[in-house]
Structures are given as structure tokens and as C-alpha cells.
Amino acid sequence: MSGAGNWVQRIPSPSAYWLNRVLYDVHHDAGQLASYRTDAAAYLSAVPLDDALRTAIRTNDIGAMYLAGANPYLLRAHCLGLHIPEPAFLASLRAVGAKESAHG
Structure with a gap:
């Protein structure tokens, strides 16, 4: 995964x-x-992503996915579809925002 924040790159x-x-x-x-829920690691193995990003998706690391360039609407739909509680979703984004503010 790149260290660049979401929407920083001119071209994704x-x-x-x-x-x-x-x-x-x-x-x-x-x-x-259904395939993803059965075996997320197997599902993601066919996708050309680095291991860090596969892990972020599989473990629902919202902040890492956001920083990697996840579309906010798709990211939110992912959380809703997997029943990730809204407070957890928001806390992950706020933690990323706090880190980004501290570094830049």
C-alpha cells in the first residue's frame, strides 16, 4: 500500500x-x-493486490482501505453489507484523520 492519503493522487x-x-x-x-464470506482469503487471492491491502480488506481495516483509495460510498456500503457497526466505521476514519493531521 502506498503511504499517500485518499484522493491525493491525481489518477487512482x-x-x-x-x-x-x-x-x-x-x-x-x-x-x-457468498464467495467472499465463505473464504475471503481465497476470494482475494485472485485479485491483483499486495498482501497488505488484501489483509486490510479481509480484516475490515476501514482506515487503511480509505487511505488506499477506497471510494467512500463503496466503503460505506461494504460496512453496511458486513454489518460493521457505524461507531466502529466512524472511529476508524477519525483515527486516520487524526494521524493525517498530526503528520501534515
């Missing part, structure tokens, strides 16, 4: 594309969601 990176593709596919196709 290939990994941001694939991250968003996973988030879209998993929550717009019941078969994809």
Missing part, C-alpha cells in the same frame, strides 16, 4: 481500482458476496 492507482472493484463486486452480486 491500479491497487485503488482493484480495491474499489472488490468492494463493488462483493456488494452488488450475491454470488460474489
